Amino acid sequence: MAIGDLYFWIFAGLALLAGIRVITSKEAIYSALWLLTVFISLSALYIHLRAPMIAIFQVTIYAGAILVLIIFVLTLLTRPDDKMGEFQHNVSFRGFGALTGILSTGLMLVMITGITEIVKKAPVPADLGSTGSFAKYLLNNYLIHFEIASVLLLAALICAIYIAKKDKKAVTQ
Amino acid sequence: MAKPVVEKKYSFLDSIYLFEILKGMVLTMRHFMFNFFASFRPGPHTIPTTWQYPEDRREISPIFRGEHMLMLDEQGRELCVGCGMCAKICPAKCITVEMAKVKEGEESKYAGKTHCKNFNIDLLRCIFCGFCEETCPKSAIELGQGYELSRFTKEECQLGKERLLKNYHWAKKNNKLKPKKVEAEQPKDKKE
Amino acid sequence: MIDLIIALIKVVGIWSFTLGVAAVMTWVERRGAALIQDRPGPNRAGLFGILQPVCDGIKLFTKENIVPEKADKVLFNLGPIMFAIPAFSAFAVIPFGDRIIIGGKEILLQISNIDIGFLYIVALGSLAVYGVIIGGWGSNNKYSILGGLRSTAQLISYEVPWGLALLGVVLVYGTFNLREIALAQQGTFLGILPNWGVFHQPLGFILFMVAAYAEANRVPFDLPEAESEIVSGYHTEYGSMKLGVYLFGEYVNITTLSALTVTFYFGSWHLPYINMASFLGDGTIIYGIASFLIFCLKVSFFLWLFVWVRWTVPRFRYDQVMKLGWKSLIPLALFNLFITTLFIQIKYYIGG
Structure with missing residues (x-):
């Protein structure tokens, strides 16, 4: 096995193991830390696919901002004797979860067979993954997607500020 | 305002x-x-x-109450007679004194008829109040200027007689003894 | 194969250099602080107290390692590790000097010359938050959690102006690669000023320095770990070597930030108007050593600046810190970016 394949198997295995541990950990913070491991292994897999920019974005945005926010919420807003187990004993929840899991796995298998057909036939440009080509495609071919994403983030920001802002009249009562 | x-x-x-x-x-x-x-x-x-x-x-002032020393008089004889007044008055009860009669051939070492066979001050209990110095009838014990009193074991903190005398010799050599007490002049007309 | 050996030698060399610098920094901090405050500082352990870090290291190794009973053992032990790893990893892309050519083989004085060096630094800056928050939560102590959350909020607030100020430099030199930024700072521009980052981006430099002090949790931003305010914050419950790793990690963080300041803003190994490569010979060993020494000199000036400012300025209150970060630094950083792009466009149109 070449060293590239070994690299892939190690990080893919780590990502799967960590993913399983995310949903089977008893403590919430442990799940968050296993999720961090998932993100970092995914980042390593992106480097293997010759996309260093996406790898760094994965670490910066997912592991560096979103996961920090999740950990903030977990440390600030959980009660110490939160009984998550109550949800696990409910039969209808478990049945619904199983059904959703099977359906989404089936969907993913269908998608994978479809994608391998497309990827085998696409030509690979010479400067795949470099900063210049990334910027060129993002700001020329995919500009509408970029602008809509930024407007969406702005809308979310404004909603969050509005929800968090206290009503001044109610406070002075 | x-x-x-x-x-x-x-x-x-x-x-x-x-x-x-x-x-x-x-x-x-x-x-x-x-x-x-x-x-x-x-x-x-x-x-x-x-x-x-x-x-x-x-600089330490001359009336500083530090480590104790047993005094000798001008002829080099020990002043302490082992009466035990200092042990009786000590508030922390840290002094232990044993009296013994002066034997025939040792007149030159001791000033009185009795002397103290064992004299022990427990520095871990002493509060350095100076009562023993004030009450001694022979002015035999004085509190000198030693303040570096830390040791490593409890046994080393018991002041035995040799160490007390050694303190006196060191203080005399370094000229740190207190000046002699002078009686204050009584006012001439005590009774009106 | 020979590349692997060279890379290993560089890794070991730079790692021990970093640890040595952090150890000497403890001495510099204590003695510098003391001399500023009119007292002598450590002067008994060796001449001028130079062996004091050795004594401190021995003391930290031999102290008892106490883990609080109700604390989460995994998280408690993981905190210092997660704090130290991003601090050390940032040295992988910093150029320590120019290259050495031995027998036709070019050896760069930098562990890895990746094309996205700047983004790697920003990513590690984001990961530095974890050590604080996990250490604070794992201690099972109200003050630790408060200190950890405050410190985390301060760190993530000041990452934005930090990244934006550095982005200005990247725009001016046109590349993410740290070695090319260092190389491009040769020569002069506008006739008399050297081509350093601080002259291209004076406002950006000030923003970067302020944000760097906040990122390193140093005064005036050290409320989360101040002893009189919150009983040492997130490292209250740590003793012995784990505390040693936190304190060391803080000094390594400071060294990283000083090295970044020198690389981006102060012309990494270049002397102001002299072109050293021309009279020392480009690629000789003596040129490599000279560039390394110049880099170290500049970094040590900025390390001294960290100590100097610590004992000059009182610490900010927490709401003042947040107000400064969000209301003053971010608008200024965006303004700086706007002005930079304006100038670049004007230069593009004039230059043709």
Whole structure:
């Protein structure tokens, strides 16, 4: 096995193991830390696919901002004797979860067979993954997607500020 | 009358705060440079406010109540007669005294007819109040100027007779004995 | 194969250099602080107290390692590790000097010369938050959690102006690669000023310095770990070597930030108007050593600046810190970016 394949198997295995541990950990913070491991292994897999920019974005945005926010919420807003187990004993929840899991796995298998057909036939440009080509495609071919994403983030920001802002009249009562 | 509180108005340069930081840094650098060159000069107290301990020691006043010593008179005889008054009056009960009669051939060592066979002060209990010095009828015990009294084991903190006498010899050599007590002059007309 | 050996030698060399610098920094901090405050500082352990870090290291190793009973053992032990790893990893892309050519083989004085060096630094800056928050939570102590959350909020607030100020430099030099930014700072522009980052981006430099002090949790932003305010914050419950790793990690963080300041803003190994490569010979060993020494000199000036400012300025209150970060630094950083792009466009149109 070449060293590239070994690299892939190690990080893919780590990502799967960590993913399983995310949903089977008893403590919430442990799940968050296993999720961090998932993100970092995914980042390593992106480097293997010759996309260093996406790898760094994965670490910066997912592991560096979103996961920090999740950990903030977990440390600030959980009660110490939160009984998550109550949800696990409910039969209808478990049945619904199983059904959703099977359906989404089936969907993913269908998608994978479809994608391998497309990827085998696409030509690979010479400067795949470099900063210049990334910027060129993002700001020329995919500009509408970029602008809509930024407007969406702005809308979310404004909603969050509005929800968090206290009503001044109610406070002075 | 309290002064009324006035809100301080900051000028534009003050509110940027960077220039204030730079001014502060100039001041700090001046202190640093002065002390940096001072640290190379040999001798005591070069850096303004610190006394470097083993080399510079503070002056002790002559009436300081420090480590105890047993006194000798002018002919070198021990003054202590082993009466035990100091042990009776000690508030912390740290003195242990045993009296013994002076034997025939040892007249020259002791000033009185009896002497103290064992004399022990437990420094871990002593509160250095000076009552033993005030009450001794022969002025045989005095509190001297020793203050470096830490030791490593409990046994070393018991002042035996030899150590007490050694303190006296050291103090006499270094000229740290207290001046002789002089009776204050009584006023001429006590009764009106 | 020979590349692997060279890379290993560089890794070991730079790692021990970093640890040595952090150890000497403890001495510099204590003695510098003392001399500013009119007292001598450590001067008994060796001449001028230079062996004091050795004594401190021995003391930290031999102290008892106490883990609080109700604390989460995994998280408690993981905190210092997660704090130290991003601090050390950032040295992988910083150029320590120019290259050495031995027998036709070019050896760069930098562990890895990746094309996205700047983004790697920003990513590690984001990961530095974890050590604080996990250490604070794992201690099972109210003050630790408060200190950890405050410190985390301060760190993530100041990452934005930090990244934006550095982005200005990246725009001016046109590349993410750290070695090319260092190389591009040769020569002069506008006739008399050297081509350093600080002259291209003076406002960006000030923003970067302020944000760097906040990122390193140093005064005036050290409320989360101040002893008189919150009983040492997130490292209250740590003793012995774990505390040693936190304190060391803080000094390594400071060294990283000083090295970044020198690389981006102060012309990494270039002297102001002299082109050293021309009279020392480009690629000789002596040129490599000279560039390394110049880099170290500049980094040590910035390390001294960290100590100097610490004992000059009082610490900010927490709401003042947040107000400064969000209301002053971010608008200024965006303004700086706007002005930079304006100038670049004007230069593009004039230059043709």
